[in-house]
Amino acid sequence: MFRNVSEPVLAIFPLLMAIVLMLVTGEPWLLIMGVVSVCSFGTRLIGFIATVFVTLLFALAHFPPAHLTTKGDFFPSLQTALFGGAALVIFTMIRYAMLLPTKADDRMRFAAAIVDNMPTMGWSLNSKGEYTYTNQAVQDYVTGNKRRTDLDDWKNAIPLVHPEDVEQTFGRLVECLASGEDFVTDCRIQRHDGSYRWFHAVARAARGAKGDITGWYGTSVDIHEQKLVEQALRESERELRQLVDAIPALIWCATPEGEPSYANKQVTAFAGIVIGDLEVPNKTRLREALELTVHPDDRVRVSDAMMRSFSTGTSFAEIYRLRRHDGVFRWVDSRLAALRDDTGKITRWYGALIDIDESKQAEEALRASERQLQLLVDTVPVMVWCASPSGVPTYTNRRLSDYTGIRVGDFNQAGLELSQPIDLLVHPDDRERFRRALAESFASGKPFTLRYRLKRHDGPYRWTDSRSEPLSDGDGRLLQWYTVITDIEDETRMQEELRSAHEQLASASKAASLSELTASIAHEVNQPLASIVASSQACEHWLKADPPNTKRAMANVGRIVRDANLAADTIRRIRALFQANSEARTLVSIKELVLEVCRLMEDELAANAIQLRTGLDSGLPSVMGHRVQLQQVLVNLIRNGIDAMEQVPPEKRVLEIGSRYDAGNRISVEVRDQGSGMEDPYMIFEAFYSTKRNGKGIGLAICRSIIEAHDGEIRAEKGENGGAVFTFTLPINNPVQGGNGDTSTAGLQ
Template identity: 85%
Template sequence: MFRNVARPVLAIFPLLMAIVLVLVSGEPWLLIMGVVSVCAFDAWRIGFIGAIFVTMLFALAHFPPAHLMTEGDLSPAVQTALFGGAALVIFTVIRCAMIFPSKADDRMRFAAAIVDNMPAMGWSLNGKGEYTYTNKAVQNYVTGNERQADLDDWKNAIPLVHPADVEQTFGRLVECLASGEDFVTDCRIQGHDGSYRWFRAVARAARGAKGDITGWYGTSVDIHEQKLVEEALRESERELRQLVDAIPALIWCATPEGEPFYANKQVKAFAGIAIGDLEVPNKTRLREALDVTVHPDDRIRVGDAMMRSFSTGTSFAEIYRLRRHDGMFRWVDSRLAPQCDDTGKIIRWYGVLIDIDESKQAEEALRASERQLQLLVDTVPVMVWCASASGEPTYINRRLNDYAGIRAEKVDQARFDRNQQIDRLIHPDDRERFRRALVESFALGRPFTLRYRHMRHDGHYRWADSRSEPLRDGDGRLLQWYTVITDIDDETRMQEELRSAHERLASASKAASLSELTASIAHEVNQPLASIVASSQACEHWLKADPPNITRAIANVGRITRDANLAADIIRRIRVLFFRTSETRTPVSINELVLDVCRLMENELAVNAIQIRTGPDDGLPSVIGDRIQLQQVLVNLIRNGIDAMERMPPEERVLEIGSRLIAGNRISVEVRDQGSGMEDPHMIFEAFYSTKANGKGIGLAICRSIIEAHDGEIRAENGENGGAVFTFTLPISNPGQDRRDVA
């Protein structure tokens, strides 16, 4: 009973009891024992020894040894000792009762210490749901100190719970109080600082001997960080799901047994079905998916391979056709792989399908192109073989196989024994030359070109032309060699025959050149001779006049002399042109040359009513050439223009001559008429080709010979507005010379 008495009462209780004994017994020394006991409240041993000492002291004081020896009566002493001993026993019992609690009290204090110091909020309710106890954690969280929280009833805790969690939390508590089921819930509880934290509340009912609920004992564990982590995981899962749904691929998951349980949005968009659509009685979802989506020609193969993967735990990889929502089948690349735990046990399967229909079609097109190329390579009328970077053959086309008599089974042998094939197929006289050139080409990576005699399958050697080119990558590394062999035996024989024919025609060519020379002389000398005849007739006319006009006659004689010299120069230069002999060339001004030719032909131009317009570019550099030959070119071009405009009305007979500097180092001269143009400008410069009724086809051929002999070019074309345009270009005498120097 002393365990439930307050500590101050227990401290003074021995003194009060000593006073009562003093009043009963009349022994004042007992009061001293009570005082000693109070002073030694926390040191029971000291109080016990003090009580014995006081008892002995007063026993000796009342009954000294001398008195006992003289009186011989021990009864008072024994009574005193017994009374003091009894008092001593009473005080000792009281002291032990005060100082030593029971083992049950120790367990209670130990349990209370555990509850108050555990890292969770502990609490208890009676059978009615009223709070009977809250530990220090509750008090610290709710009040911020160890002050007892005002939580008499569970309803008083409602304001502490987050409004969003009140209905779920206390609704469940009411159900558990009524049913006696364990109470478990997660909710947010407000702390003394006003913030909410997540707690997991768990409580269990305590029952009496009859099974009735006597109370509830529960804890509330702080799971705020765990909740934050879970929320972060959920957010991460949502993002991952969004990512999986956004990936341009069909992704699905299956149980360890192979039953699909998840498919991303791309599966629904592609196939038009969801996982729930695969629920068919007496049929697995996987089998239904295979029957509904896989092409009939691929279904058995894909199903067997997938079942084999599920049974063996190996990865699955197949390419097959999958039905799209519109009924069209498209090629997909399907992959399936297992996820295993730490023990190696499969916990789920992950699958992905990638639409490769376009690449499959491109692959088919590439195969078709490859077949077409193979057919082309085998059909092309040349022999083709390929070699590795080291020069070992890797491919021989069908034509080379047929030509050289190489059978398919010997291709590999040829690949590894190139020298044997050279010894067998190349003519002995060309063998070493071929081998040396081929080895050098492969070693240095340079193209290979060689003519040699190659043995045909019938044992005959025929001339062949072989050309090899290396294939390199972007970094210049040699990857492969491509070689083309062309049978040129017939061509070689024809060239030999052609060479003999050329020799036979050499003499005929000389005769033809002599004929051409004769025709050229006749054509070019005709103009000076005509002028000589005209001047002779004029001279005769002036001499027969009465009186004779000697002055005019002498002038005509001078023209006769000039024209005769011109004819001689023409003959000499034609001979130089045809026989390719050297002739001294001098700087010639093109503008002056044009003016001289116009003056020379002014009579002929006037007779044919031709208007001539010149448009020279001032300050043109000079050219190096034969003045007479260049003058002859202009005369021929002007005369062709006169003939072309013969049938034109006189007012439309306009001949234009222009000159200009082009490309910085060449002079262009253009002669344009207003005639009817040319039928074939490309043939106009061929010898003996003429569009005139009485033309010989020599003049323009001579013009081309002269211009080309001067390192120039001449061309003819029809004008945009009609007529013909003749243009020739000549290099200037000094490329560094500009207009200012000439001027």
């Protein structure tokens, strides 16, 4: 409660108490005690307590309790002791009170504690620049708290500052001491371990009532990490600027309003202008830049798009022509995007322009080439269509579209699949064969060739030849299928007519040859037969004579034997016509022979809608024989199969040809049809025996003669499910075991 009482009141109160006590007791030393109490007014509470204590002692001494007054001489001694002790206590308390801190001292010590415990270096100078105080942080940094440094002048601090910062730091300090301005600087100060750290020093002058400088008070804050970050940032900015200048693109920046504010060196090198060149009265820098650099034909479009981006905040992307420093316009791809702060506000625009003139010219050349190629594809005298790797049509040329009346877009819009155009355009008899061949090619990635009937836009089906090839990338992945279709209807008809004429001619030739052969045989055989008849009659005549003329009869018998041998020789010569000279034989691969004959018979098989299936053993060795004669055997057997299936429905017309390694070091070739079969398999090879209506009975007899001439055998059997099976075997000189079967089932190949 006494802390709110003023110091003069507390000082007067003990003095008055001392005077009163002195007058009552006659003790002059009490006045001295009151004066001492007044002297201790700075410690108000202690002085007041001491006065109260002395008063109590006085009252006890002069008005003692009854039990003390009866002691006689003891009371004066007690008074003296009490007053002496009181005086001692008062002096001790006053002395101690002088040592206790006052409120002002508390504030000073509190301020000193704050300054010493600040995480910064605190210091002060007098008006002359002499150090008057340094806090503990200064001592810890400079000496490592080992000893206290004496800095009586700022010049003594020069060795602590980095040599590169001395001139700038202390030059500024001298200026501030003279002018009274605030002292602010960044410098490196040496630490007790010899290293330097960056500090931010700030000092402000303290002024008296008249405005004169009484001292300086400053702090030095450690900003070393911040400086390192700033240096790294400056280095990063420098590298970034170098990078931006080195990027092979035209980089520029603009204000949020769209005014150009920066352009890299590439812009200057390309356009020959800098940002300062765009400062023109009554024009914005952006407008001047557009007028100087953008092609007149593109300027309005680019300006409108750019202004729209600046007003809406959307990105800008345009391709246009930009003027180079030499006046040449080149195509550039220009992009512009906004940089926004955390609130979404645009703080800057960044733009980039890439020179695409070469690629643009290449694109134009490619486009022109595509147009030329399109014209070429549309005008070539074939129909072209393309498909995806899975077989979905992606393109048809104009000739195919005009031919069928259908375009790829018609199928895409209708959501049709590949099977639907097949149903619409391919002849019913060819659809299954077409689907199977197409599916096998798309699955295996192998090209295919197919002949089928395609429906023209006006209704009729016409024969076409279709060939398809896949396009693959470097890794073997299918990218596209390309197919060309050629109308061969007229050619097919001509071939059919030619084949018919050829068959008629061949039939007539066969008949003529047969007639000639018959006449020749009759002529050759007739003479020896007539001679035999005449000799026989003569022999009979001479034997009937009486007596029999055996001599003459025996002579006629000799002539009969001679003429019979002559007839036999004639027959052998005729048979030799179908036998080959062994000197003309060569090695023949049965697999290649069969495939070659299949190719020769391809048109005839297709014309009769016959599916050909082959199962050929690829490991068979070659045989010695006459290639042409063996081809003739296969051709005759295939034609017999075609003729045999004439009355069979098209979907069941299947001709199978197989080869295998047979027992006894022989190769076996089998031709199986699904025709009407045969009645007598054993008579089928006899000359002039035929089961066909117009057959001559010569073909199979010739086949047998050729096979037997090759030391082989030929036979015919009835098929298990109908039809006929013809099998012939040929010997091999170097027997090997049969290799892996190469069995394929396909349409006409």
